[in-house]
Amino acid sequence: MIHNQPPQASIKRMSVYLRHLNHLLSKNVKCVSSAEIATALDLNAAQVRKDLTYLGELGTRGVGYHVKKLRDSIIKLLGLKTIRKIGIIGAAGHLGGALARYPGFDKHNFKVVALFDTQNIGQEVPNVGIIEHIDQINKIVAEREIDIIVLCVPTNVVQEVFNKVQDSGVKAVLNFAPIKLISNKDIHVQNVDFTSELETLSFKLRTINPE
Amino acid sequence: MIHNQPPQASIKRMSVYLRHLNHLLSKNVKCVSSAEIATALDLNAAQVRKDLTYLGELGTRGVGYHVKKLRDSIIKLLGLKTIRKIGIIGAAGHLGGALARYPGFDKHNFKVVALFDTQNIGQEVPNVGIIEHIDQINKIVAEREIDIIVLCVPTNVVQEVFNKVQDSGVKAVLNFAPIKLISNKDIHVQNVDFTSELETLSFKLRTINPE
DNA sequence: GACTGTGAAGCCATTCACAGCT
DNA sequence: AGCTGTGAATGGCTTCACAGTC
Numbered sequence: 001m002i003h004n005q006p007p008q009a010s011i012k013r014m015s016v017y018l019r020h021l022n023h024l025l026s027k028n029v030k031c032v033s034s035a036e037i038a039t040a041l042d043l044n045a046a047q048v049r050k051d052l053t054y055l056g057e058l059g060t061r062g063v064g065y066h067v068k069k070l071r072d073s074i075i076k077l078l079g080l081k082t083i084r085k086i087g088i089i090g091a092a093g094h095l096g097g098a099l100a101r102y103p104g105f106d107k108h109n110f111k112v113v114a115l116f117d118t119q120n121i122g123q124e125v126p127n128v129g130i131i132e133h134i135d136q137i138n139k140i141v142a143e144r145e146i147d148i149i150v151l152c153v154p155t156n157v158v159q160e161v162f163n164k165v166q167d168s169g170v171k172a173v174l175n176f177a178p179i180k181l182i183s184n185k186d187i188h189v190q191n192v193d194f195t196s197e198l199e200t201l202s203f204k205l206r207t208i209n210p211e
Numbered sequence: 212m213i214h215n216q217p218p219q220a221s222i223k224r225m226s227v228y229l230r231h232l233n234h235l236l237s238k239n240v241k242c243v244s245s246a247e248i249a250t251a252l253d254l255n256a257a258q259v260r261k262d263l264t265y266l267g268e269l270g271t272r273g274v275g276y277h278v279k280k281l282r283d284s285i286i287k288l289l290g291l292k293t294i295r296k297i298g299i300i301g302a303a304g305h306l307g308g309a310l311a312r313y314p315g316f317d318k319h320n321f322k323v324v325a326l327f328d329t330q331n332i333g334q335e336v337p338n339v340g341i342i343e344h345i346d347q348i349n350k351i352v353a354e355r356e357i358d359i360i361v362l363c364v365p366t367n368v369v370q371e372v373f374n375k376v377q378d379s380g381v382k383a384v385l386n387f388a389p390i391k392l393i394s395n396k397d398i399h400v401q402n403v404d405f406t407s408e409l410e411t412l413s414f415k416l417r418t419i420n421p422e
Numbered sequence: 423g424a425c426t427g428t429g430a431a432g433c434c435a436t437t438c439a440c441a442g443c444t
Numbered sequence: 445a446g447c448t449g450t451g452a453a454t455g456g457c458t459t460c461a462c463a464g465t466c
Contacts, residue, residue: 244424
């Protein structure tokens, strides 16, 4: 059967599968069934199978999936065979600084190669690098072949900073500010919005414990 | 018309509307149409109207929506009329520390009332509080009426910590670790998974720039 | 004329159910 | 027997299109 692009929802789950497969590999598990994956991740087994067919027909009927093959296919699908290079803007702030020091990037095939801010220029984050001025962004993006810019700047300046990022030629942005960024170019934007998640929790609490 | 509970997707957008309405209020805008909201937030106007009817029939045909009334209704729907109290576990870490210092909580009707860790007990986060040992969680949750626990602990211990959190009687958890938490009680869990967002970006980059 | 509220239609994602391998 | 791959059925969300109101 010919497979189209996997839908957005499947892509999100691919990340989740990838982590679980890494976990299984670390426990030396060689083979896994869709039902086992579904149980571990609280999903439907049919959905797991349907998602995995976007990778090709990797399973063996009556047996299951080969963990390593599956993992490698997901890494390939997600474009993680080569390490993705990240630049963090707002690295002098608390959140930016925390991300710069996040130890999990290596394991996930990402690498922080640049730190930007308008303050604390020259300050070093051990094992990562030195904070550089955001005005250098065009040059540094090109030189270090940055794939993704992570925006950790206050909400009131994020649109302005985002405009500079667009001009730098970067094609993907991860935005931590709780605001919809307006873009005029073809640039991919994903948002991490913990405020919204907190408000969702607040709503759910309300249904248990209404006024 | 009788309205049921708004669907999950609408709740997520309520957060987004709330922020936009706050923004409009700060610019002294009194009245807004569904089309204006839709343009600003990159949504469909019919969807905005449908979402807003979950709040009741607040609009005026031919005119639009009263910004303040709309805002108050969303705050009520999301259960944010009373401030929601937050406890942060892993407050001695980089991410937990950054969240403890996040200045946006006030504006969003959340308040950090407890900081937990197993290290750096007694250390102070200015204007927030002192880091206390996680073994105190049951007592502190009850005393300070904590609504939501934010988990900023390393992936390899998060399930273990989550088990303690469940026993503490808290009813909502925001988890920053990239793993599916297994729960045995009725507890609401939302996840913030920036690793997954990064992998989504990596996938999108791949379609521009395939191997 | 402008804009809301909403049934109906359309679209996407999930789940079912079973044929097809091993 | 056990498990995958997948068409068909279902369910949920989004968008259309227009009647209803100011």
